[in-house]
Amino acid sequence: MQSYIDFAARNGVVLDDVGPCKFCGAPLDRSVHECIEIFELGSGGLDLTSPQDHAFRFFIVDAHALQHPELHGRWSNHFHLARLVAVLDEDVVWGYRDSPKLSAALDIHKADVPHERLVPPRLGQRGTHTVSDVRAIRDDEAACKTEIRAWARSVHTAWASEHERVLPVVRRFLAMRF
Numbered sequence: 001m002q003s004y005i006d007f008a009a010r011n012g013v014v015l016d017d018v019g020p021c022k023f024c025g026a027p028l029d030r031s032v033h034e035c036i037e038i039f040e041l042g043s044g045g046l047d048l049t050s051p052q053d054h055a056f057r058f059f060i061v062d063a064h065a066l067q068h069p070e071l072h073g074r075w076s077n078h079f080h081l082a083r084l085v086a087v088l089d090e091d092v093v094w095g096y097r098d099s100p101k102l103s104a105a106l107d108i109h110k111a112d113v114p115h116e117r118l119v120p121p122r123l124g125q126r127g128t129h130t131v132s133d134v135r136a137i138r139d140d141e142a143a144c145k146t147e148i149r150a151w152a153r154s155v156h157t158a159w160a161s162e163h164e165r166v167l168p169v170v171r172r173f174l175a176m177r178f
Helices: 004-010 032-040 051-067 075-089 096-114 131-136 139-156 159-174
Strands: none
Touching: 032 131, 051 075, 051 131, 051 139, 075 096, 075 139, 075 159, 096 139, 131 139, 139 159
């Protein structure tokens, strides 16, 4: 599996070693490296294993991926934005069983528009909340969940110009769900 460093190098993306994360704007000391590290550590003391809390795990993954699209494959943006649109705009209560259905809907979409690319918001303007905001309150479960939801909403809003482009994926997914 390719690391984010390898992926960035292969695509000509220069990763800073110090300062804030240039992708999401998180105020960190070791830039994107610390940002990825915080993300990989997970949600601190939160136990997100119960089904009613799975949404927070998906919000974390989607928000972080969309704030760092240069470190993932281009179709990853479609998947994560489509999931945020489905959950936040269509009121879908996401479960693990839904991800393969969204992937299948995205595969059909890719065949229809194989050259489509979503245009990410400008660096540092990909949401008003970041992983560092979640880390700052990780010991307060209620506040942390509120912050995770705010983070996902802020990323969803930052990507608003691309919502129309993922709507065909969301609609196909909704049709496949039942």
